[in-house]
Each structure stands twice: as structure tokens, then as C-alpha cells.
Amino acid sequence: MNDAMNEQYRQILLNLGENPEREGLLDTPKRAAKAMRYLCHGYAQSLEEIVNGALFASDNDEMVIVRDIELYSLCEHHMLPFIGKAHVAYIPTGKVLGLSKVARIVDMYARRLQIQENLTRQIAEAIQQVTGAAGVAVVIEAQHMCMMMRGVEKQNSQMLSSVMLGAFRESCTTRHEFLQLIGKGR
Structure with missing residues (x-):
């Protein structure tokens, strides 16, 4: 090969x-x-390998957020980079995920040919699958070289995508709290 x-x-x-x-x-x-x-090394990784048993018993049932996770991916349409950050939250139901594992899950899916919308969903569904959380929220902010270097050449454009599962989808209050917390300090 x-x-x-x-x-x-x-x-x-x-x-x-x-x-x-x-x-x-x-x-x-x-x-x-x-x-x-x-x-593209994310193709050679699996969710089980990434998590590697790093789930820990916890009676915490409050929102856990990992914010500003850098990500680098390649657009599947032009094979040009898109670069940004992911904000991931979940509401535990008896177990929490090792902190670095959230970033590793983001990387595993980002290191594949992608579109941002699918990447956002894949991360949310993986966190849900691994933790059994009451809810998962993922927001990705990224700049796409396929839009900046070619085509319309818009240097300051940024794409935002979000996926809300469980409590984040069902409760406006929970969703609002998450969005407010990831917006702090900006």
C-alpha cells in the first residue's frame, strides 16, 4: 500500500x-x-480501543463539559483541511468517562475524511454509546480551507454545527445552560 x-x-x-x-x-x-x-489514522482506531475501559463509577448527575478541544480534519469533498474546536457535554448516569477520552473520541472521528455535520453527530453518538448519559451535546466551530482557499474564498467564514441528544434536546433550560457555559470567556 x-x-x-x-x-x-x-x-x-x-x-x-x-x-x-x-x-x-x-x-x-x-x-x-x-x-x-x-x-486519516482515525480509520485504524475503534471506540473500544480509544475508551480502553476508562469509565468510572460516579454519583454525579450534573453536566460535564470539555470545551475547546482542538480538531483537525479533512473535508471529504475536496480533501482540504478544516480546523476548529469541539465543545462536548454529557449528563452522567452512574459513570463518567476519563477526561482525555473525550478528546481522543473527537480526534478519532476527526482523523477521517469528513463533513462537519457528520463529525458532530458521530462524536455525540459515541459519547452517548459509551456513557449511557442522560444527554449529550456537541458543538463544533471550524474554518474550512475548501471555502477559504478556493471557491468563494471567504477568509473569515466559520461553520458552527451542533447535535443535542436526550436531555439537551428535550430541555431548553439544559441546552441553554450548555450553550451559555461554552460561550463564557469569549
């Missing part, structure tokens, strides 16, 4: 009118293939 992907990047260089034999491009196909494998 490594050699095939390297050759495909070499062909891209040729199709662009470049000379893949010139000094600056000699190792570019290999580097580009390695970078793409890294940027």
Missing part, C-alpha cells in the same frame, strides 16, 4: 505539470503519502 500511494502522489505531481525528479520534489510523494496516512 505504501508504494502504491507514493506512486499515486507522484502521478499527481506529473499531472500538475511538475517534475517529481527535481530536487525539492524527490521525496514529496513519500512524505505526502505518510502525511495522508497520519491525517
Whole structure:
């Protein structure tokens, strides 16, 4: 697979009118293939592997929020980056998830070819599945290079997406509290 992907990047260089034999491009196909494998390493991960048993008994039933989780993904339409942050909340029902696992779940899904709307839902559903929470909320704010570097070229545009499950969907008060808390300090 490594050699095939390297050759495909070499062909891209040729199709662009470049000379893949010139000094600056000699190792570019290999580097580009390695970078793409890294940027998409979420395909090689599973939710079970990420969580790795890091669920802990707790009688806390108040909202837990992990805010400003950096994320880097690739748009599945143009394979250009989108970069932003995720805000994830859940209401525990007897167990809490290890803090770093929330960020790792975000990364696992972000490191796949994506659209932001699906990424937001995948994160929410994964947190729900793992914790059995009374509710899960995810908001993602991101800038998309496919909109900034090409097409309409809007440098200051930002996309917001949200998914609310359980108590966050059913209760305006719970949803409002979450949105207010992630907005603090801005």
C-alpha cells in the first residue's frame, strides 16, 4: 500500500505539470503519502480501543463539559483541511468517562475524511454509546480551507454545527445552560 500511494502522489505531481525528479520534489510523494496516512489514522482506531475501559463509577448527575478541544480534519469533498474546536457535554448516569477520552473520541472521528455535520453527530453518538448519559451535546466551530482557499474564498467564514441528544434536546433550560457555559470567556 505504501508504494502504491507514493506512486499515486507522484502521478499527481506529473499531472500538475511538475517534475517529481527535481530536487525539492524527490521525496514529496513519500512524505505526502505518510502525511495522508497520519491525517486519516482515525480509520485504524475503534471506540473500544480509544475508551480502553476508562469509565468510572460516579454519583454525579450534573453536566460535564470539555470545551475547546482542538480538531483537525479533512473535508471529504475536496480533501482540504478544516480546523476548529469541539465543545462536548454529557449528563452522567452512574459513570463518567476519563477526561482525555473525550478528546481522543473527537480526534478519532476527526482523523477521517469528513463533513462537519457528520463529525458532530458521530462524536455525540459515541459519547452517548459509551456513557449511557442522560444527554449529550456537541458543538463544533471550524474554518474550512475548501471555502477559504478556493471557491468563494471567504477568509473569515466559520461553520458552527451542533447535535443535542436526550436531555439537551428535550430541555431548553439544559441546552441553554450548555450553550451559555461554552460561550463564557469569549
